[in-house]
Structure formats: C-alpha cells, structure tokens
Amino acid sequence: MEFKELIHEHYNQLSVSQKKVALYVMDHPKIVAMSPAQVVGETMGVSETTVIRFCHSLGFSGYAKLQKAIREQLLFHESSLTTYQQAKVELEQAPHFFEQVMTQDLEKIMETMKQINEADYEAAIQQLAKAETIYVLGLRSSHIAANWLSYAIGLVRDDVQLIRPETEDVIQTLRQMNRNSVVIVISFHRYLKQTIQITQLAHEQEAFIIGITDSLLAPISQYSHLLFPIHSPNQSTLDATASLFSFMNAIVAGLSVNDKDRFEERQNQYRAIASDFLFVEGVDEQ
Structure with a gap:
C-alpha cells in the first residue's frame, strides 16, 4: 500500500x-x-x-x-501522470481492456464509499440546504468537476456560483461571503496555491467550507469544516475522476430529496421558460 x-x-x-x-x-x-x-x-x-x-x-x-x-x-515517486499510464499499460495485454479499466473505477468508488463518514455527509447536505449562497471552487484539473457540480446544484436550488478567478474579481466575491455562505472546494494533488489561498480567505470570512480532496492531510484540510477524501491511488487525478463524480452526484441527490418542495418549484420554473429554440427532440422511430 x-x-x-x-x-x-x-x-x-x-x-x-x-x-x-x-x-x-x-x-x-x-x-x-x-x-x-x-x-x-x-x-x-x-x-x-x-x-x-x-x-x-x-x-x-x-x-x-x-x-x-x-x-x-x-x-522517488514518479509523476502521477506517468504512474497513471504505467498502470494502464499493465492492463494492455489483458482481454477486454475497457472492462478492466471500468472495473478498476468501480473498485475506487467502493474504496471511496468506505472512507466517507455518513454523519459528515448528512451534515454537509444540511449546511448546503440552509445556505443563502453556495460557491464552488476548483481550478485547473479540478475545474471541470467544479463546473459540473455548480451546474448540477443550480438545477436543484438558486444562488449557486462557480468561482472563476480568471474572469472575475475574487476579492469582490469573497467580500460577499459570510457565515450563511457555503464554499465547496475541490483540490487534488498537485495542490494549487491559489486554491488554498482562496479557501483560507473564505474561511476568514466565516463561510462554511466543504473540502473534497484526495487526502485528510491535503492543504485545504486546515480550513475545511467538513472534509471528504476521494480514493486516489498513486496521486492520480485521472484515476479519481469516477469516484469524484460519483460522490458529487450523491451530494446533488441528497439536496434534491432534502427539500422536495423547493426542488419541484425550481423544476416548474425551469420548464415554464420557453426553450424550444435551444433543443431538438429525438427522431421518432418509424
């Protein structure tokens, strides 16, 4: 190990x-x-x-x-990308390569399930449900996950904001945070200083910090009120993707059932907006 x-x-x-x-x-x-x-x-x-x-x-x-x-x-640990590639080369000669990779993903999800504290998960859902504003932060390799999570939570409730340091005044965003704000921070090895700094400043604003990372020892741990470890062998962010998205889906699912009335109201508002110009229906089979 x-x-x-x-x-x-x-x-x-x-x-x-x-x-x-x-x-x-x-x-x-x-x-x-x-x-x-x-x-x-x-x-x-x-x-x-x-x-x-x-x-x-x-x-x-x-x-x-x-x-x-x-x-x-x-x-003497090699880079996570090198380790990722070497691990996949070991599967190359085995039959059904894609099944082998996906089976490994299932195993990592199972390991992550064992590491998640259920009481912490329930506490996170409660904090997110009562928050006035939810912010999601994830940069570089964590940006896609943060973007998806902010979008998905936005389908469930209002006032969800993805923090974008490259296009917005982060200081202005931080100034709006208070003890009624929740910030979800996604941070994996190699840990970006900018993510850690923004997390620290959000903590100083008394926002409630939920950390999602690959280790209880990760730098954001010292600023997180709740910390959720995602199983990531060999410090590979790529190998953690399946577990990460599975856990984020569990967060969205928890929020959707926590306040069913608000979720239904949100969906009714969404459906009431004319959106035919955005979507094309599938072609009926003849």
Missing part, C-alpha cells in the same frame, strides 16, 4: 501528537528519511517515543522501516 494511503487509513485513529508527526512526515519526507527519530521528535516538540508509536500505529515494526518506506514511496 502507498505510504500516503497508509497514513490516510490510520489518521483518525492517531493521537493528537501522532497526527502532528504524520503532517511533519508528509511535509518533510527527506528530513525524516535521513534523521534519527529523536531529532525528528525534537524538531516537532514531541518525544522520540511518540515518533516510534506513530510508526507502530501504521503497522511498521520500527522507525527504520518507516524511513525505508519513505525513501521508496515518497522520495
């Missing part, structure tokens, strides 16, 4: 001090790989025993095994 996934799996069971070690290890793998446990502990202000207990919590027999895993999995 990838070292990052291992920490992710055990993170909620770690003590406060051990979580501090986990964050330090992820942020400074080279230092950990080359330094004794005592030095690492002193740097963070925790005991050497805490560092060793952290290793045991992840299933390592000792600190040396932790260092070995870091060297192999973090220091």
Whole structure:
C-alpha cells in the first residue's frame, strides 16, 4: 500500500501528537528519511517515543522501516501522470481492456464509499440546504468537476456560483461571503496555491467550507469544516475522476430529496421558460 494511503487509513485513529508527526512526515519526507527519530521528535516538540508509536500505529515494526518506506514511496515517486499510464499499460495485454479499466473505477468508488463518514455527509447536505449562497471552487484539473457540480446544484436550488478567478474579481466575491455562505472546494494533488489561498480567505470570512480532496492531510484540510477524501491511488487525478463524480452526484441527490418542495418549484420554473429554440427532440422511430 502507498505510504500516503497508509497514513490516510490510520489518521483518525492517531493521537493528537501522532497526527502532528504524520503532517511533519508528509511535509518533510527527506528530513525524516535521513534523521534519527529523536531529532525528528525534537524538531516537532514531541518525544522520540511518540515518533516510534506513530510508526507502530501504521503497522511498521520500527522507525527504520518507516524511513525505508519513505525513501521508496515518497522520495522517488514518479509523476502521477506517468504512474497513471504505467498502470494502464499493465492492463494492455489483458482481454477486454475497457472492462478492466471500468472495473478498476468501480473498485475506487467502493474504496471511496468506505472512507466517507455518513454523519459528515448528512451534515454537509444540511449546511448546503440552509445556505443563502453556495460557491464552488476548483481550478485547473479540478475545474471541470467544479463546473459540473455548480451546474448540477443550480438545477436543484438558486444562488449557486462557480468561482472563476480568471474572469472575475475574487476579492469582490469573497467580500460577499459570510457565515450563511457555503464554499465547496475541490483540490487534488498537485495542490494549487491559489486554491488554498482562496479557501483560507473564505474561511476568514466565516463561510462554511466543504473540502473534497484526495487526502485528510491535503492543504485545504486546515480550513475545511467538513472534509471528504476521494480514493486516489498513486496521486492520480485521472484515476479519481469516477469516484469524484460519483460522490458529487450523491451530494446533488441528497439536496434534491432534502427539500422536495423547493426542488419541484425550481423544476416548474425551469420548464415554464420557453426553450424550444435551444433543443431538438429525438427522431421518432418509424
């Protein structure tokens, strides 16, 4: 199992001090790989025993095994795109290639389902349902997902806005946020500084932040009131796509049934607008 996934799996069971070690290890793998446990502990202000207990919590027999895993999995990790392509090459010789890829997508969705806390999901739906305004943020590789989610939520309720730093005054958008606003932030490795900065500013405006990312250790975690991890092996955003869209669909579905009357009213308003000039009906079969 990838070292990052291992920490992710055990993170909620770690003590406060051990979580501090986990964050330090992820942020400074080279230092950990080359330094004794005592030095690492002193740097963070925790005991050497805490560092060793952290290793045991992840299933390592000792600190040396932790260092070995870091060297192999973090220091020499190839780019996520290269890893994605190599993983697919391994399936190339197998029969029914597309079925193999889609089966892997199903497995990733199942893994994501295991990682989602149902109470957190219900809390997110409640926050979104009562929000005066919903903002959705996702840049670069996360932009398409953010665009779809803002559109889909917009079919369910009013006052949904996709944040577009490239075409709008973000400061003006942030100024309009308050404790009645909810911001959904989508952020995957490699984590964009601009996404993190906007999330921090939205948090300072007292907006409620819902983070969707690939790790409980992702940078937006420190500003998120609720954080939902999407299973993403090998830090591949492409491999996380199926799980991401499946979870976003669950959010839209939850909102649509949370307030059925408002959803029905929204759909009636939508249907009442003349739109024949936009659509072509399918041709009837003869």
